[in-house]
Amino acid sequence: MIRDHMDDILKCTRCGRCRALCPVNEELGWESTNARGRMLLARALAEGVPPSEAMRTSFYTCLSCAMCTATCPSGAKPDEVVEAARREMVAAGMAPPYYGMVRDNILTTGNPLGERGSRTAWAPAGAKGRSDLIFFAGCLLSYREQKAAQTTFRLLSRFGAKLLEDEQCCGSPLLRLGGEPVTLEHNLKQIRQSGAKTIVTSCAGCFKTLSEAVPDVEVLHVTQFLARKIDDLGLRQLPIKVSYHDPCHLGRCMNVYEEPRTIISKICELREMATSRQDARCCGGGGGVRRGYHDMALAIAGKRLREAPADVDYIVTACPMCNANLGAAGGKVIDICELIELALEPQERVP
């Protein structure tokens, strides 16, 4: 219930700092579609004002980029309040139509994309099984970025990684939209059966969600795992320059800033974007915005791309969602594991 969040909502003194830094404010400009406005409408909901169309637009245009929470001087957490408000919208039957679609897809196919084919079509034979180290591929890699899935898994296989017998959506898409993670129990069971001590994922969304949801198992982002193994990877220096885009759910939400940079710097020259680390602008694709407000997602991605130094060969990301959205806006983007692959001796690469 949104009322349970009243204390957090009231922490907001409406100073407006998050309003100024909310990337959506620049695009839409209404008070209802910036972080402070979302806090106010959550308050309205909590005070009993019935959910409305404008509230739906307000809550569902949030990127869940956490810029607001990271910068609120008062210690309020607008991104979490928005998620609670979305749950209230779902309960009131006021969620946007794509919420139902995502949920139905996950319930029937185990992924939000509604893909019915094999989740592991990309994987080599014998990839599944019990191991201390499990690679959680995630839906986007499994179905949309299969080359990246292969590359990442090949790297992790060196250290004994296996896939779950029957991985399903991590739960992030539904949680972010205000729903329940209907596949969580299934995944937890799979993880228990796999004997995993460490789960590695290369999606920032899966990483945040699994870190919060899976008890007693170490959950790492692939950049954290590979940074620990950096000297065993056999990386060559490449004569290129790249920039790095900090995914919000990896950086601001989970404080992973250094490991991707450690890896990149081992391979080639890294030039930072105009904003980076905790100040990094969102790619524009998070929080369901890429699905629900595609044009705005691309506009925000375009702004992010303009923050990269002009002379870099690639923008490296560490999240398939950022990769897809920045790519769709015309960016020359590669996943960090694909950059690693470029730096391997040819015989080490995915054929």
Place this chain on the structure above:
Amino acid sequence: MIIEELREIVGHDRVSDDPAELYCYSFDSSYIRGNADYVVRPQTAEEVSRIIKVAAAHHVPIVPRGSASGLTGGSVPVKGGIVIDMGSMNRILEVEVDNLQVLIEPGVIHRALNNELMKRGFFFPPDPGSSDMCTVGGLIANGGSGMHSVKYGTVKDYVLALEVVLPDGEIINTGCKAPKTSSGYDLTRLFVGSEGTLGIITKARLKIHPLPETKAILVATFGRIEDAGRTAVTVLSSGVVPAAMEIMDGSAIDAVQKIDPSLGLPDVEAMLLFEVDGYREAVARQVEKICEICERFGGRAVVAKNKNEEERLWAARRLVGVAITRLNPGKVRVYEAEDIGVPIKQVPFMLKKIQEIGKRHGLPLVTYGHIGDGNLHTGIAIDLKNPDEWKRVHAIKDEIYEAVLELGGTVPAEHGIGVIRGSLMSKAHGGGYEVMKAIKKAIDPDDIMNPGKMGM
């Protein structure tokens, strides 16, 4: 239908009468609330003028609004009407560094203006704590100032000329491009600090300043807050002109630490934060002098190590007022008695008095502010749902204001009057307030411009 007329002017997607949207426009950063009937987001002065004509024809209030970071209810539509959100008029129109001036639209965010100017080696000195979020239009309308006002002055010292839309829709220009003028009544200054009660600012020509060659930041700590006060007074009378001189009491230091724990500030009763700027030799000399004076009053001054530390100190200081909410779980910072100005010499006395008043009412008062201008801020955090604590807040406010006016000071020094201080106007200005009301009547006879503000 008013909504149809407004749509005709700005287009469908720049007007709203949706209840959820109006709810968001019913607040600013104060505790005042009021419901608008419409919100409009114009993009030109002509559109503003036509909107005002619609309002005048229907006798409905007009409420100009920047970022609503104001602390007084100034941009809250307490009498309903049309809120004009100036945020879309946010262009920097001309930067003339040779003429030391810039022409802007009012919706430009303060920080964005300074980022642009810094690229060319210049800056706009009045720098409120709300630099990240407030519009320059809102700052002008509030007659605001900031951390560097002790050396560089307040916003009113920087406005050369304004374009203003009057309550009948006429667009006028005040001032000129020349650095000074003695031509007629000073209409520019009349609109600075008029809080949207006389007209809507649609353009502003502002003086700008070259960036100093170098600067240094000093953190000085004290065991007793009055000693910090005495140090500040002595520094000013010694001939040093610091670019900034800020005071924080122990709990304000705690709040700063909450924003940026890595600052590692000591646990002391008071701290002064100095900035000196200018040519290298002069800065070194002033640093020496300040250290010497701090020591004389039992303080300990340390120069910030590097640029990064300097920036982090200022960033945390700017937002300390909001961070007071973090000091006690369940308590939220409210803005009352938050902005006072006293003659410099009375600062130590006032610091003590504030502590005493807070103690007597059983609510700890966090004190910080621009001590170099005699401008102190007090922060109170309460349980918003507890009526008794609200009662005490108002009692504290009454006593603090009483004391300030007795000392010949001002309430407020930079945050404006808005709704929360309207009832003080008569007491503070006596016959002068009658003149203000006559001016208001002459310019806005139907009282449609931001009614219910400044006690009008």
